[in-house]
Amino acid sequence: MLSHPHEVFLEVAQRLSFTKAGQALFISQSAVSKQVKALEEHYQTGLFERLGGSVLLTPAGQKLYQKLLQAKQLQQELQQEMSELSPGFAPAVHLFIGASTTISLYVLPPVVAAYLQQHPQHQLSLKNRNSDNILQALLEHEIELGIIEGIHKVSRVTYTPLLTDEVIAVCAAANPLAGRELATADLLSIPLALRETGSGTLAVLEEALAAQGIKLAALPVRVRLGGTEALKNFVRIETTCLAFLPRQAVLKELATGELKEVKIKDLSLFRQFNFIQRKGTENNGPYRDFLRFTQRYYSQKE
Structure with a gap:
Protein backbone atom coordinates (compact mmCIF):
# COMPACT_ATOMS: atom_id res chain seq x y z
CA MET A 1 0.00 0.00 0.00
CA LEU A 2 1.24 3.49 -0.81
CA SER A 3 1.76 5.62 2.29
CA HIS A 4 -0.45 8.63 2.93
CA PRO A 5 2.39 11.10 2.17
CA HIS A 6 2.99 9.35 -1.16
CA GLU A 7 -0.74 9.51 -2.02
CA VAL A 8 -0.71 13.24 -1.22
CA GLN A 29 -3.49 23.11 2.03
CA SER A 30 -1.27 23.23 5.12
CA ALA A 31 -1.81 19.49 5.64
CA VAL A 32 -0.77 18.88 2.02
CA SER A 33 2.36 20.99 2.49
CA LYS A 34 3.21 19.11 5.69
CA GLN A 35 3.04 15.72 3.96
CA VAL A 36 5.15 16.90 1.00
CA LYS A 37 7.71 18.43 3.35
CA ALA A 38 7.96 15.12 5.22
CA LEU A 39 8.75 13.34 1.96
CA GLU A 40 11.34 15.95 0.98
CA GLU A 41 13.03 15.47 4.35
CA HIS A 42 12.89 11.69 3.92
CA TYR A 43 14.48 11.78 0.47
CA GLN A 44 16.76 14.69 1.39
CA THR A 45 15.88 16.60 -1.76
CA GLY A 46 13.28 19.00 -3.11
CA LEU A 47 10.37 17.46 -4.99
CA PHE A 48 8.67 20.65 -6.20
CA GLU A 49 9.84 24.03 -7.41
CA ARG A 50 7.56 26.79 -6.15
CA LEU A 51 7.61 29.72 -8.57
CA GLY A 52 5.17 32.36 -7.41
CA GLY A 53 1.74 30.83 -7.74
CA SER A 54 2.89 27.89 -9.89
CA VAL A 55 4.35 24.51 -8.93
CA LEU A 56 6.70 22.35 -11.00
CA LEU A 57 8.24 18.95 -10.38
CA THR A 58 12.00 18.85 -9.83
CA PRO A 59 13.97 16.03 -11.53
CA ALA A 60 13.75 14.08 -8.26
CA GLY A 61 10.03 14.81 -8.05
CA GLN A 62 9.52 13.64 -11.64
CA LYS A 63 11.37 10.39 -10.92
CA LEU A 64 9.30 9.77 -7.77
CA TYR A 65 6.09 10.55 -9.64
CA GLN A 66 6.80 8.01 -12.40
CA LEU A 78 -2.38 -7.11 -6.58
CA GLN A 79 -5.75 -6.22 -5.06
CA GLN A 80 -7.49 -7.63 -8.12
CA GLU A 81 -5.54 -10.90 -8.02
CA MET A 82 -6.03 -11.34 -4.26
CA SER A 83 -9.77 -10.72 -4.65
CA GLU A 84 -9.91 -13.53 -7.22
CA LEU A 85 -8.00 -15.90 -4.91
CA SER A 86 -9.86 -14.91 -1.75
CA PRO A 87 -13.53 -13.96 -2.22
CA GLY A 88 -13.61 -12.60 1.34
CA PHE A 89 -10.98 -9.98 0.47
CA ALA A 90 -12.91 -6.88 -0.58
CA PRO A 91 -10.77 -3.74 -0.20
CA ALA A 92 -12.33 -0.30 -0.45
CA VAL A 93 -11.99 0.99 -4.01
CA HIS A 94 -12.02 4.61 -5.17
CA LEU A 95 -12.67 4.95 -8.90
CA PHE A 96 -11.46 8.04 -10.74
CA ILE A 97 -13.53 8.46 -13.90
CA GLY A 98 -14.01 11.32 -16.34
CA ALA A 99 -16.74 11.93 -18.89
CA SER A 100 -17.72 14.59 -21.38
CA THR A 101 -20.56 16.91 -20.41
CA THR A 102 -23.46 15.11 -22.09
CA ILE A 103 -22.40 11.76 -20.68
CA SER A 104 -21.81 13.14 -17.16
CA LEU A 105 -25.20 14.82 -17.03
CA TYR A 106 -27.51 12.43 -18.87
CA VAL A 107 -25.89 9.01 -19.31
CA LEU A 108 -23.88 8.19 -16.19
CA PRO A 109 -26.03 9.25 -13.18
CA PRO A 110 -28.42 6.25 -13.25
CA VAL A 111 -25.51 3.88 -13.94
CA VAL A 112 -23.43 5.23 -11.05
CA ALA A 113 -26.39 4.98 -8.68
CA ALA A 114 -27.02 1.34 -9.66
CA TYR A 115 -23.31 0.46 -9.52
CA LEU A 116 -22.75 1.93 -6.05
CA GLN A 117 -25.85 0.15 -4.79
CA GLN A 118 -24.27 -3.15 -5.79
CA HIS A 119 -20.79 -2.12 -4.52
CA PRO A 120 -21.33 -0.23 -1.24
CA GLN A 121 -17.62 -0.44 -0.36
CA HIS A 122 -16.66 1.53 -3.48
CA GLN A 123 -16.33 5.29 -3.97
CA LEU A 124 -16.38 7.15 -7.27
CA SER A 125 -15.11 10.57 -8.32
CA LEU A 126 -16.37 11.89 -11.67
CA LYS A 127 -14.62 14.65 -13.61
CA ASN A 128 -16.94 16.53 -15.98
CA ARG A 129 -15.17 18.29 -18.89
CA ASN A 130 -15.38 18.39 -22.68
CA SER A 131 -14.00 15.43 -24.63
CA ASP A 132 -10.57 16.96 -25.31
CA ASN A 133 -10.02 17.72 -21.63
CA ILE A 134 -11.12 14.26 -20.52
CA LEU A 135 -8.66 12.69 -22.94
CA GLN A 136 -5.89 14.91 -21.55
CA ALA A 137 -6.85 14.03 -17.97
CA LEU A 138 -6.53 10.33 -18.83
CA LEU A 139 -3.11 10.79 -20.40
CA GLU A 140 -1.95 12.75 -17.35
CA HIS A 141 -3.19 10.02 -14.95
CA GLU A 142 -5.80 12.27 -13.32
CA ILE A 143 -8.39 9.62 -14.17
CA GLU A 144 -8.14 5.91 -14.99
CA LEU A 145 -11.21 5.58 -17.20
CA GLY A 146 -12.89 8.13 -19.47
CA ILE A 147 -16.01 8.24 -21.61
CA ILE A 148 -15.94 10.67 -24.51
CA GLU A 149 -17.63 11.42 -27.81
CA GLY A 150 -15.93 10.04 -30.92
CA ILE A 151 -12.42 8.72 -31.44
CA HIS A 152 -9.44 11.08 -31.25
CA LYS A 153 -6.86 8.68 -32.75
CA VAL A 154 -4.33 8.83 -29.92
CA SER A 155 -1.95 5.87 -30.13
CA ARG A 156 -1.60 5.47 -26.36
CA VAL A 157 -5.35 5.05 -25.85
CA THR A 158 -7.76 2.17 -26.42
CA TYR A 159 -11.42 2.79 -27.31
CA THR A 160 -14.39 0.62 -26.32
CA PRO A 161 -17.89 1.46 -27.68
CA LEU A 162 -20.71 2.28 -25.26
CA LEU A 163 -23.63 4.01 -27.02
CA THR A 164 -24.61 5.71 -30.25
CA ASP A 165 -26.10 9.16 -29.71
CA GLU A 166 -27.89 11.59 -32.05
CA VAL A 167 -27.32 15.35 -32.19
CA ILE A 168 -30.36 17.34 -33.31
CA ALA A 169 -31.19 20.95 -34.16
CA VAL A 170 -33.56 22.61 -31.69
CA CYS A 171 -35.04 26.04 -31.10
CA ASP A 186 -30.14 27.27 -44.94
CA LEU A 187 -27.73 27.13 -42.00
CA LEU A 188 -25.59 29.71 -43.79
CA SER A 189 -28.20 32.38 -43.03
CA ILE A 190 -29.64 31.31 -39.65
CA PRO A 191 -28.25 32.66 -36.34
CA LEU A 192 -26.66 29.77 -34.44
CA ALA A 193 -25.72 29.04 -30.84
CA LEU A 194 -22.98 26.38 -30.62
CA ARG A 195 -20.77 24.60 -28.10
CA GLU A 196 -17.15 25.58 -27.48
CA THR A 197 -14.11 24.22 -29.34
CA GLY A 198 -13.18 20.79 -28.01
CA GLN A 212 -21.39 18.54 -47.63
CA GLY A 213 -18.73 21.13 -48.44
CA ILE A 214 -19.70 23.64 -45.73
CA LYS A 215 -17.11 25.02 -43.35
CA LEU A 216 -18.05 25.72 -39.76
CA ALA A 217 -16.38 29.13 -40.04
CA ALA A 218 -18.90 30.10 -42.73
CA LEU A 219 -21.87 29.80 -40.36
CA PRO A 220 -23.38 32.89 -38.66
CA VAL A 221 -22.56 31.89 -35.07
CA ARG A 222 -24.04 34.36 -32.57
CA VAL A 223 -22.73 32.74 -29.40
CA ARG A 224 -20.54 29.86 -28.23
CA LEU A 225 -21.23 28.42 -24.79
CA GLY A 226 -19.28 25.98 -22.67
CA GLY A 227 -21.53 23.14 -21.54
CA THR A 228 -24.73 21.50 -22.68
CA GLU A 229 -26.88 23.01 -19.93
CA ALA A 230 -25.72 26.55 -20.68
CA LEU A 231 -26.51 26.13 -24.37
CA LYS A 232 -29.88 24.52 -23.67
CA ASN A 233 -30.92 27.27 -21.25
CA PHE A 234 -29.84 29.96 -23.71
CA VAL A 235 -31.80 28.60 -26.67
CA ARG A 236 -34.93 28.12 -24.53
CA ILE A 237 -35.23 31.90 -24.09
CA GLU A 238 -33.51 33.16 -27.25
CA THR A 239 -36.15 33.08 -29.99
CA THR A 240 -33.91 33.75 -33.00
CA CYS A 241 -31.14 31.16 -32.62
CA LEU A 242 -30.92 27.53 -33.63
CA ALA A 243 -28.78 25.20 -31.51
CA PHE A 244 -27.39 21.70 -31.94
CA LEU A 245 -27.73 19.52 -28.86
CA PRO A 246 -27.66 15.81 -28.03
CA ARG A 247 -31.12 14.28 -28.11
CA GLN A 248 -30.42 12.72 -24.70
CA ALA A 249 -30.00 16.23 -23.28
CA VAL A 250 -33.33 17.65 -24.49
CA LEU A 251 -35.77 14.77 -24.11
CA LYS A 252 -37.62 16.51 -21.27
CA GLU A 253 -37.83 19.89 -23.05
CA LEU A 254 -39.07 18.27 -26.26
CA ALA A 255 -41.74 16.40 -24.30
CA THR A 256 -42.96 19.57 -22.56
CA GLY A 257 -42.84 21.64 -25.75
CA GLU A 258 -40.29 24.15 -24.41
CA LEU A 259 -38.00 23.22 -27.29
CA LYS A 260 -38.88 22.13 -30.81
CA GLU A 261 -36.84 19.89 -33.06
CA VAL A 262 -35.97 21.37 -36.45
CA LYS A 263 -35.42 18.76 -39.13
CA ILE A 264 -32.53 19.38 -41.53
CA LYS A 265 -32.60 17.38 -44.73
CA ASP A 266 -29.52 15.32 -45.57
CA LEU A 267 -27.72 16.24 -42.32
CA SER A 268 -27.10 13.11 -40.26
CA LEU A 269 -25.55 13.79 -36.87
CA PHE A 270 -24.69 10.60 -35.02
CA ARG A 271 -21.68 10.02 -32.79
CA GLN A 272 -20.34 7.16 -30.72
CA PHE A 273 -19.78 7.38 -26.98
CA ASN A 274 -16.58 5.48 -26.21
CA PHE A 275 -14.76 4.39 -23.10
CA ILE A 276 -11.10 5.39 -23.18
CA GLN A 277 -8.23 3.79 -21.27
CA ARG A 278 -4.46 4.07 -21.41
CA LYS A 279 -3.01 1.07 -23.23
CA GLY A 280 -1.91 -1.55 -20.74
CA THR A 281 -4.55 -0.69 -18.13
CA GLU A 282 -7.54 -2.38 -19.79
CA ASN A 283 -7.54 -5.28 -17.30
CA ASN A 284 -7.51 -3.12 -14.18
CA TYR A 297 -26.99 -1.44 -18.13
CA TYR A 298 -27.59 0.18 -21.51
CA SER A 299 -27.76 -3.01 -23.56
CA GLN A 300 -30.71 -4.08 -21.40
CA LYS A 301 -32.49 -0.80 -22.24
CA GLU A 302 -32.27 -1.28 -26.01
Missing part, protein backbone atom coordinates in the same frame (compact mmCIF):
# COMPACT_ATOMS: atom_id res chain seq x y z
CA PHE A 9 2.41 13.75 -3.33
CA LEU A 10 0.76 11.96 -6.27
CA GLU A 11 -2.25 14.25 -6.05
CA VAL A 12 -0.06 17.39 -6.05
CA ALA A 13 2.08 16.04 -8.91
CA GLN A 14 -0.98 15.30 -11.05
CA ARG A 15 -2.61 18.66 -10.43
CA LEU A 16 0.54 20.79 -9.95
CA SER A 17 -1.37 22.63 -7.26
CA PHE A 18 -1.29 22.26 -3.47
CA THR A 19 -4.72 23.92 -3.23
CA LYS A 20 -6.40 21.63 -5.79
CA ALA A 21 -4.76 18.57 -4.24
CA GLY A 22 -6.16 19.53 -0.84
CA GLN A 23 -9.62 20.02 -2.30
CA ALA A 24 -9.50 16.62 -4.02
CA LEU A 25 -8.32 14.90 -0.83
CA PHE A 26 -10.59 16.92 1.49
CA ILE A 27 -7.68 18.14 3.60
CA SER A 28 -6.26 21.62 4.15
CA LYS A 67 7.75 5.30 -9.91
CA LEU A 68 4.66 5.91 -7.80
CA LEU A 69 2.42 5.62 -10.86
CA GLN A 70 3.96 2.22 -11.52
CA ALA A 71 3.56 1.26 -7.85
CA LYS A 72 -0.08 2.31 -7.85
CA GLN A 73 -0.74 0.18 -10.94
CA LEU A 74 0.93 -2.81 -9.26
CA GLN A 75 -1.10 -2.20 -6.11
CA GLN A 76 -4.33 -2.27 -8.11
CA GLU A 77 -3.28 -5.45 -9.90
CA ALA A 172 -37.40 27.77 -28.69
CA ALA A 173 -41.11 27.10 -29.16
CA ALA A 174 -41.61 30.78 -30.09
CA ASN A 175 -38.90 30.70 -32.74
CA PRO A 176 -40.30 31.03 -36.30
CA LEU A 177 -38.16 28.02 -37.26
CA ALA A 178 -40.17 25.71 -34.99
CA GLY A 179 -41.86 23.01 -37.01
CA ARG A 180 -40.03 23.80 -40.25
CA GLU A 181 -37.81 21.52 -42.27
CA LEU A 182 -34.61 23.11 -43.50
CA ALA A 183 -32.00 22.38 -46.13
CA THR A 184 -28.40 22.19 -44.95
CA ALA A 185 -27.57 25.32 -46.99
CA SER A 199 -16.80 19.73 -27.58
CA GLY A 200 -17.79 16.39 -29.08
CA THR A 201 -21.18 17.86 -30.05
CA LEU A 202 -19.45 20.57 -32.06
CA ALA A 203 -17.05 18.08 -33.63
CA VAL A 204 -19.83 15.87 -35.01
CA LEU A 205 -21.56 18.91 -36.51
CA GLU A 206 -18.35 20.15 -38.10
CA GLU A 207 -17.64 16.73 -39.62
CA ALA A 208 -21.15 16.37 -41.06
CA LEU A 209 -21.05 19.86 -42.58
CA ALA A 210 -17.61 19.27 -44.08
CA ALA A 211 -19.00 16.17 -45.83
CA GLY A 285 -10.22 -4.98 -12.27
CA PRO A 286 -12.49 -2.27 -10.78
CA TYR A 287 -12.46 -0.15 -13.95
CA ARG A 288 -12.99 -3.17 -16.20
CA ASP A 289 -15.96 -4.17 -14.02
CA PHE A 290 -17.45 -0.66 -14.15
CA LEU A 291 -17.06 -0.57 -17.94
CA ARG A 292 -18.85 -3.91 -18.32
CA PHE A 293 -21.54 -2.93 -15.83
CA THR A 294 -22.26 0.24 -17.84
CA GLN A 295 -22.39 -1.69 -21.12
CA ARG A 296 -24.84 -4.20 -19.63
Whole structure:
Protein backbone atom coordinates (compact mmCIF):
# COMPACT_ATOMS: atom_id res chain seq x y z
CA MET A 1 0.00 0.00 0.00
CA LEU A 2 1.24 3.49 -0.81
CA SER A 3 1.76 5.62 2.29
CA HIS A 4 -0.45 8.63 2.93
CA PRO A 5 2.39 11.10 2.17
CA HIS A 6 2.99 9.35 -1.16
CA GLU A 7 -0.74 9.51 -2.02
CA VAL A 8 -0.71 13.24 -1.22
CA PHE A 9 2.41 13.75 -3.33
CA LEU A 10 0.76 11.96 -6.27
CA GLU A 11 -2.25 14.25 -6.05
CA VAL A 12 -0.06 17.39 -6.05
CA ALA A 13 2.08 16.04 -8.91
CA GLN A 14 -0.98 15.30 -11.05
CA ARG A 15 -2.61 18.66 -10.43
CA LEU A 16 0.54 20.79 -9.95
CA SER A 17 -1.37 22.63 -7.26
CA PHE A 18 -1.29 22.26 -3.47
CA THR A 19 -4.72 23.92 -3.23
CA LYS A 20 -6.40 21.63 -5.79
CA ALA A 21 -4.76 18.57 -4.24
CA GLY A 22 -6.16 19.53 -0.84
CA GLN A 23 -9.62 20.02 -2.30
CA ALA A 24 -9.50 16.62 -4.02
CA LEU A 25 -8.32 14.90 -0.83
CA PHE A 26 -10.59 16.92 1.49
CA ILE A 27 -7.68 18.14 3.60
CA SER A 28 -6.26 21.62 4.15
CA GLN A 29 -3.49 23.11 2.03
CA SER A 30 -1.27 23.23 5.12
CA ALA A 31 -1.81 19.49 5.64
CA VAL A 32 -0.77 18.88 2.02
CA SER A 33 2.36 20.99 2.49
CA LYS A 34 3.21 19.11 5.69
CA GLN A 35 3.04 15.72 3.96
CA VAL A 36 5.15 16.90 1.00
CA LYS A 37 7.71 18.43 3.35
CA ALA A 38 7.96 15.12 5.22
CA LEU A 39 8.75 13.34 1.96
CA GLU A 40 11.34 15.95 0.98
CA GLU A 41 13.03 15.47 4.35
CA HIS A 42 12.89 11.69 3.92
CA TYR A 43 14.48 11.78 0.47
CA GLN A 44 16.76 14.69 1.39
CA THR A 45 15.88 16.60 -1.76
CA GLY A 46 13.28 19.00 -3.11
CA LEU A 47 10.37 17.46 -4.99
CA PHE A 48 8.67 20.65 -6.20
CA GLU A 49 9.84 24.03 -7.41
CA ARG A 50 7.56 26.79 -6.15
CA LEU A 51 7.61 29.72 -8.57
CA GLY A 52 5.17 32.36 -7.41
CA GLY A 53 1.74 30.83 -7.74
CA SER A 54 2.89 27.89 -9.89
CA VAL A 55 4.35 24.51 -8.93
CA LEU A 56 6.70 22.35 -11.00
CA LEU A 57 8.24 18.95 -10.38
CA THR A 58 12.00 18.85 -9.83
CA PRO A 59 13.97 16.03 -11.53
CA ALA A 60 13.75 14.08 -8.26
CA GLY A 61 10.03 14.81 -8.05
CA GLN A 62 9.52 13.64 -11.64
CA LYS A 63 11.37 10.39 -10.92
CA LEU A 64 9.30 9.77 -7.77
CA TYR A 65 6.09 10.55 -9.64
CA GLN A 66 6.80 8.01 -12.40
CA LYS A 67 7.75 5.30 -9.91
CA LEU A 68 4.66 5.91 -7.80
CA LEU A 69 2.42 5.62 -10.86
CA GLN A 70 3.96 2.22 -11.52
CA ALA A 71 3.56 1.26 -7.85
CA LYS A 72 -0.08 2.31 -7.85
CA GLN A 73 -0.74 0.18 -10.94
CA LEU A 74 0.93 -2.81 -9.26
CA GLN A 75 -1.10 -2.20 -6.11
CA GLN A 76 -4.33 -2.27 -8.11
CA GLU A 77 -3.28 -5.45 -9.90
CA LEU A 78 -2.38 -7.11 -6.58
CA GLN A 79 -5.75 -6.22 -5.06
CA GLN A 80 -7.49 -7.63 -8.12
CA GLU A 81 -5.54 -10.90 -8.02
CA MET A 82 -6.03 -11.34 -4.26
CA SER A 83 -9.77 -10.72 -4.65
CA GLU A 84 -9.91 -13.53 -7.22
CA LEU A 85 -8.00 -15.90 -4.91
CA SER A 86 -9.86 -14.91 -1.75
CA PRO A 87 -13.53 -13.96 -2.22
CA GLY A 88 -13.61 -12.60 1.34
CA PHE A 89 -10.98 -9.98 0.47
CA ALA A 90 -12.91 -6.88 -0.58
CA PRO A 91 -10.77 -3.74 -0.20
CA ALA A 92 -12.33 -0.30 -0.45
CA VAL A 93 -11.99 0.99 -4.01
CA HIS A 94 -12.02 4.61 -5.17
CA LEU A 95 -12.67 4.95 -8.90
CA PHE A 96 -11.46 8.04 -10.74
CA ILE A 97 -13.53 8.46 -13.90
CA GLY A 98 -14.01 11.32 -16.34
CA ALA A 99 -16.74 11.93 -18.89
CA SER A 100 -17.72 14.59 -21.38
CA THR A 101 -20.56 16.91 -20.41
CA THR A 102 -23.46 15.11 -22.09
CA ILE A 103 -22.40 11.76 -20.68
CA SER A 104 -21.81 13.14 -17.16
CA LEU A 105 -25.20 14.82 -17.03
CA TYR A 106 -27.51 12.43 -18.87
CA VAL A 107 -25.89 9.01 -19.31
CA LEU A 108 -23.88 8.19 -16.19
CA PRO A 109 -26.03 9.25 -13.18
CA PRO A 110 -28.42 6.25 -13.25
CA VAL A 111 -25.51 3.88 -13.94
CA VAL A 112 -23.43 5.23 -11.05
CA ALA A 113 -26.39 4.98 -8.68
CA ALA A 114 -27.02 1.34 -9.66
CA TYR A 115 -23.31 0.46 -9.52
CA LEU A 116 -22.75 1.93 -6.05
CA GLN A 117 -25.85 0.15 -4.79
CA GLN A 118 -24.27 -3.15 -5.79
CA HIS A 119 -20.79 -2.12 -4.52
CA PRO A 120 -21.33 -0.23 -1.24
CA GLN A 121 -17.62 -0.44 -0.36
CA HIS A 122 -16.66 1.53 -3.48
CA GLN A 123 -16.33 5.29 -3.97
CA LEU A 124 -16.38 7.15 -7.27
CA SER A 125 -15.11 10.57 -8.32
CA LEU A 126 -16.37 11.89 -11.67
CA LYS A 127 -14.62 14.65 -13.61
CA ASN A 128 -16.94 16.53 -15.98
CA ARG A 129 -15.17 18.29 -18.89
CA ASN A 130 -15.38 18.39 -22.68
CA SER A 131 -14.00 15.43 -24.63
CA ASP A 132 -10.57 16.96 -25.31
CA ASN A 133 -10.02 17.72 -21.63
CA ILE A 134 -11.12 14.26 -20.52
CA LEU A 135 -8.66 12.69 -22.94
CA GLN A 136 -5.89 14.91 -21.55
CA ALA A 137 -6.85 14.03 -17.97
CA LEU A 138 -6.53 10.33 -18.83
CA LEU A 139 -3.11 10.79 -20.40
CA GLU A 140 -1.95 12.75 -17.35
CA HIS A 141 -3.19 10.02 -14.95
CA GLU A 142 -5.80 12.27 -13.32
CA ILE A 143 -8.39 9.62 -14.17
CA GLU A 144 -8.14 5.91 -14.99
CA LEU A 145 -11.21 5.58 -17.20
CA GLY A 146 -12.89 8.13 -19.47
CA ILE A 147 -16.01 8.24 -21.61
CA ILE A 148 -15.94 10.67 -24.51
CA GLU A 149 -17.63 11.42 -27.81
CA GLY A 150 -15.93 10.04 -30.92
CA ILE A 151 -12.42 8.72 -31.44
CA HIS A 152 -9.44 11.08 -31.25
CA LYS A 153 -6.86 8.68 -32.75
CA VAL A 154 -4.33 8.83 -29.92
CA SER A 155 -1.95 5.87 -30.13
CA ARG A 156 -1.60 5.47 -26.36
CA VAL A 157 -5.35 5.05 -25.85
CA THR A 158 -7.76 2.17 -26.42
CA TYR A 159 -11.42 2.79 -27.31
CA THR A 160 -14.39 0.62 -26.32
CA PRO A 161 -17.89 1.46 -27.68
CA LEU A 162 -20.71 2.28 -25.26
CA LEU A 163 -23.63 4.01 -27.02
CA THR A 164 -24.61 5.71 -30.25
CA ASP A 165 -26.10 9.16 -29.71
CA GLU A 166 -27.89 11.59 -32.05
CA VAL A 167 -27.32 15.35 -32.19
CA ILE A 168 -30.36 17.34 -33.31
CA ALA A 169 -31.19 20.95 -34.16
CA VAL A 170 -33.56 22.61 -31.69
CA CYS A 171 -35.04 26.04 -31.10
CA ALA A 172 -37.40 27.77 -28.69
CA ALA A 173 -41.11 27.10 -29.16
CA ALA A 174 -41.61 30.78 -30.09
CA ASN A 175 -38.90 30.70 -32.74
CA PRO A 176 -40.30 31.03 -36.30
CA LEU A 177 -38.16 28.02 -37.26
CA ALA A 178 -40.17 25.71 -34.99
CA GLY A 179 -41.86 23.01 -37.01
CA ARG A 180 -40.03 23.80 -40.25
CA GLU A 181 -37.81 21.52 -42.27
CA LEU A 182 -34.61 23.11 -43.50
CA ALA A 183 -32.00 22.38 -46.13
CA THR A 184 -28.40 22.19 -44.95
CA ALA A 185 -27.57 25.32 -46.99
CA ASP A 186 -30.14 27.27 -44.94
CA LEU A 187 -27.73 27.13 -42.00
CA LEU A 188 -25.59 29.71 -43.79
CA SER A 189 -28.20 32.38 -43.03
CA ILE A 190 -29.64 31.31 -39.65
CA PRO A 191 -28.25 32.66 -36.34
CA LEU A 192 -26.66 29.77 -34.44
CA ALA A 193 -25.72 29.04 -30.84
CA LEU A 194 -22.98 26.38 -30.62
CA ARG A 195 -20.77 24.60 -28.10
CA GLU A 196 -17.15 25.58 -27.48
CA THR A 197 -14.11 24.22 -29.34
CA GLY A 198 -13.18 20.79 -28.01
CA SER A 199 -16.80 19.73 -27.58
CA GLY A 200 -17.79 16.39 -29.08
CA THR A 201 -21.18 17.86 -30.05
CA LEU A 202 -19.45 20.57 -32.06
CA ALA A 203 -17.05 18.08 -33.63
CA VAL A 204 -19.83 15.87 -35.01
CA LEU A 205 -21.56 18.91 -36.51
CA GLU A 206 -18.35 20.15 -38.10
CA GLU A 207 -17.64 16.73 -39.62
CA ALA A 208 -21.15 16.37 -41.06
CA LEU A 209 -21.05 19.86 -42.58
CA ALA A 210 -17.61 19.27 -44.08
CA ALA A 211 -19.00 16.17 -45.83
CA GLN A 212 -21.39 18.54 -47.63
CA GLY A 213 -18.73 21.13 -48.44
CA ILE A 214 -19.70 23.64 -45.73
CA LYS A 215 -17.11 25.02 -43.35
CA LEU A 216 -18.05 25.72 -39.76
CA ALA A 217 -16.38 29.13 -40.04
CA ALA A 218 -18.90 30.10 -42.73
CA LEU A 219 -21.87 29.80 -40.36
CA PRO A 220 -23.38 32.89 -38.66
CA VAL A 221 -22.56 31.89 -35.07
CA ARG A 222 -24.04 34.36 -32.57
CA VAL A 223 -22.73 32.74 -29.40
CA ARG A 224 -20.54 29.86 -28.23
CA LEU A 225 -21.23 28.42 -24.79
CA GLY A 226 -19.28 25.98 -22.67
CA GLY A 227 -21.53 23.14 -21.54
CA THR A 228 -24.73 21.50 -22.68
CA GLU A 229 -26.88 23.01 -19.93
CA ALA A 230 -25.72 26.55 -20.68
CA LEU A 231 -26.51 26.13 -24.37
CA LYS A 232 -29.88 24.52 -23.67
CA ASN A 233 -30.92 27.27 -21.25
CA PHE A 234 -29.84 29.96 -23.71
CA VAL A 235 -31.80 28.60 -26.67
CA ARG A 236 -34.93 28.12 -24.53
CA ILE A 237 -35.23 31.90 -24.09
CA GLU A 238 -33.51 33.16 -27.25
CA THR A 239 -36.15 33.08 -29.99
CA THR A 240 -33.91 33.75 -33.00
CA CYS A 241 -31.14 31.16 -32.62
CA LEU A 242 -30.92 27.53 -33.63
CA ALA A 243 -28.78 25.20 -31.51
CA PHE A 244 -27.39 21.70 -31.94
CA LEU A 245 -27.73 19.52 -28.86
CA PRO A 246 -27.66 15.81 -28.03
CA ARG A 247 -31.12 14.28 -28.11
CA GLN A 248 -30.42 12.72 -24.70
CA ALA A 249 -30.00 16.23 -23.28
CA VAL A 250 -33.33 17.65 -24.49
CA LEU A 251 -35.77 14.77 -24.11
CA LYS A 252 -37.62 16.51 -21.27
CA GLU A 253 -37.83 19.89 -23.05
CA LEU A 254 -39.07 18.27 -26.26
CA ALA A 255 -41.74 16.40 -24.30
CA THR A 256 -42.96 19.57 -22.56
CA GLY A 257 -42.84 21.64 -25.75
CA GLU A 258 -40.29 24.15 -24.41
CA LEU A 259 -38.00 23.22 -27.29
CA LYS A 260 -38.88 22.13 -30.81
CA GLU A 261 -36.84 19.89 -33.06
CA VAL A 262 -35.97 21.37 -36.45
CA LYS A 263 -35.42 18.76 -39.13
CA ILE A 264 -32.53 19.38 -41.53
CA LYS A 265 -32.60 17.38 -44.73
CA ASP A 266 -29.52 15.32 -45.57
CA LEU A 267 -27.72 16.24 -42.32
CA SER A 268 -27.10 13.11 -40.26
CA LEU A 269 -25.55 13.79 -36.87
CA PHE A 270 -24.69 10.60 -35.02
CA ARG A 271 -21.68 10.02 -32.79
CA GLN A 272 -20.34 7.16 -30.72
CA PHE A 273 -19.78 7.38 -26.98
CA ASN A 274 -16.58 5.48 -26.21
CA PHE A 275 -14.76 4.39 -23.10
CA ILE A 276 -11.10 5.39 -23.18
CA GLN A 277 -8.23 3.79 -21.27
CA ARG A 278 -4.46 4.07 -21.41
CA LYS A 279 -3.01 1.07 -23.23
CA GLY A 280 -1.91 -1.55 -20.74
CA THR A 281 -4.55 -0.69 -18.13
CA GLU A 282 -7.54 -2.38 -19.79
CA ASN A 283 -7.54 -5.28 -17.30
CA ASN A 284 -7.51 -3.12 -14.18
CA GLY A 285 -10.22 -4.98 -12.27
CA PRO A 286 -12.49 -2.27 -10.78
CA TYR A 287 -12.46 -0.15 -13.95
CA ARG A 288 -12.99 -3.17 -16.20
CA ASP A 289 -15.96 -4.17 -14.02
CA PHE A 290 -17.45 -0.66 -14.15
CA LEU A 291 -17.06 -0.57 -17.94
CA ARG A 292 -18.85 -3.91 -18.32
CA PHE A 293 -21.54 -2.93 -15.83
CA THR A 294 -22.26 0.24 -17.84
CA GLN A 295 -22.39 -1.69 -21.12
CA ARG A 296 -24.84 -4.20 -19.63
CA TYR A 297 -26.99 -1.44 -18.13
CA TYR A 298 -27.59 0.18 -21.51
CA SER A 299 -27.76 -3.01 -23.56
CA GLN A 300 -30.71 -4.08 -21.40
CA LYS A 301 -32.49 -0.80 -22.24
CA GLU A 302 -32.27 -1.28 -26.01
